Amino acid sequence: MRITGVTTAVVEANFDYTYVRVLTDEGLFGTGECFPTPGGSTIVRQLGQLLVGQDPRDPVPLWRRLMTSVSGTGSSTAAGIAYNAISGIEAALWDLNGKRMGEPVVRLLGGAHRREVAVYADLHGGTELHSITPLMQYRRPFWLSDSGVTEIGGFYWEEAEAEATSIEASVARCVEAVAAGYRFVKLDLDVFSTSREGTSRAVTAGDLARMRELALAVRESVGPDVGVAFDCHWRFDVMTALAVAEAVAPARPLWLEDPVPPTPEAMAAVTARSPVPTATGENGYLVEGFEALLQARATHIVTPDVQKAGGMMESLRIGELAARYFAPFAPHCIASPLGLMAAAHVCAALPNHLCLEFHGTDVPFWGDLVAGGEPVIRGGSVHITDAPGVGLELDLEVVRRYSAPGEPVFDAPPVR
Ligand code: MG
Numbered sequence: 001m002r003i004t005g006v007t008t009a010v011v012e013a014n015f016d017y018t019y020v021r022v023l024t025d026e027g028l029f030g031t032g033e034c035f036p037t038p039g040g041s042t043i044v045r046q047l048g049q050l051l052v053g054q055d056p057r058d059p060v061p062l063w064r065r066l067m068t069s070v071s072g073t074g075s076s077t078a079a080g081i082a083y084n085a086i087s088g089i090e091a092a093l094w095d096l097n098g099k100r101m102g103e104p105v106v107r108l109l110g111g112a113h114r115r116e117v118a119v120y121a122d123l124h125g126g127t128e129l130h131s132i133t134p135l136m137q138y139r140r141p142f143w144l145s146d147s148g149v150t151e152i153g154g155f156y157w158e159e160a161e162a163e164a165t166s167i168e169a170s171v172a173r174c175v176e177a178v179a180a181g182y183r184f185v186k187l188d189l190d191v192f193s194t195s196r197e198g199t200s201r202a203v204t205a206g207d208l209a210r211m212r213e214l215a216l217a218v219r220e221s222v223g224p225d226v227g228v229a230f231d232c233h234w235r236f237d238v239m240t241a242l243a244v245a246e247a248v249a250p251a252r253p254l255w256l257e258d259p260v261p262p263t264p265e266a267m268a269a270v271t272a273r274s275p276v277p278t279a280t281g282e283n284g285y286l287v288e289g290f291e292a293l294l295q296a297r298a299t300h301i302v303t304p305d306v307q308k309a310g311g312m313m314e315s316l317r318i319g320e321l322a323a324r325y326f327a328p329f330a331p332h333c334i335a336s337p338l339g340l341m342a343a344a345h346v347c348a349a350l351p352n353h354l355c356l357e358f359h360g361t362d363v364p365f366w367g368d369l370v371a372g373g374e375p376v377i378r379g380g381s382v383h384i385t386d387a388p389g390v391g392l393e394l395d396l397e398v399v400r401r402y403s404a405p406g407e408p409v410f411d412a413p414p415v416r
Contacts, residue, residue, distance in 0.1 A: 006048020008041035030096025033339030034088030035308035059093035079285030090311030098389035120184030181379035190235035215251035227254035264296035282332035328354035
């Protein structure tokens, strides 16, 4: 069996869902998803040229070949956005191999500790769709804008999200998610910062009071048995992060995510004195990146992104390393159903899975991207079946309908 081509498609959703398809001379193909990246589909297609003519039955050596191609043979811990592309290509190879063997990918990763993978609902507050480009700008997607053309706004860290700071709206969203079966939810805390300037990492006493009010209101509304996590998007300095942790501690949050930029030193300073569990990892790459965090005791919980950290096998290795530090595995995920399912196979193969992010609540066609129409999330969990590969195929008609301007749809030319 030989690889004959690597093609891409991009859907303009709340993020750019960047797909990669690996084709073979036997008609079998596998599909993966990459973390959104500037120039992502171009990087995927260029890397894909290195795979043409290779045997897809050797996914790990092929992954190594791609890694070396972007880092040089002398580099052992290089990382960067090319790895976002490699992660999706690698996932496509596992999907292909699962189909070839007639087995779900979780069996190729060592087997399933569980078939129901708990998911957490990422809920900002409010119900507005937040669509963000690979360059971190707000945008109105072409399918939402009156002009029919994608409208680009300011950077997401500069623009206030007024709706997200409504405690009533956040509570309502959490109650709705719990009623739908979710046992884990996450809200943004950094939206309460009075200063949205990138240079300021401080908050006011009023900001802290509003954070505490939100945390307690959510806890009261969902009860003691729902995990409630808070994301801070690297916004604070160490002392501010500790003040934030103390402010929300009475609500017994599941974790405080990225309270400071994710260097081992900064996170370790917070983690050592935080009254609540800390979490980081969505910016991390490879086992080496997470080894540095875990050795420094910089986080209680690891949150790698399977579409970015190096792929499915590398995410498994990261999770296994975390298990040796008794650190739960709670992957970041902003993907479409395909990427969520790939991440779920990794979670199923790990003993220390806690919960997996679902970030598509406000994308009206999220579930429609799956051919066949079976819901991917039911009762707050992804169910891993015996279907071969990652267990789902994209609905190409829906991919075409929401296809990003200028992007091919696998082997077909751009729609718009
Ligand atoms: Mg986050």
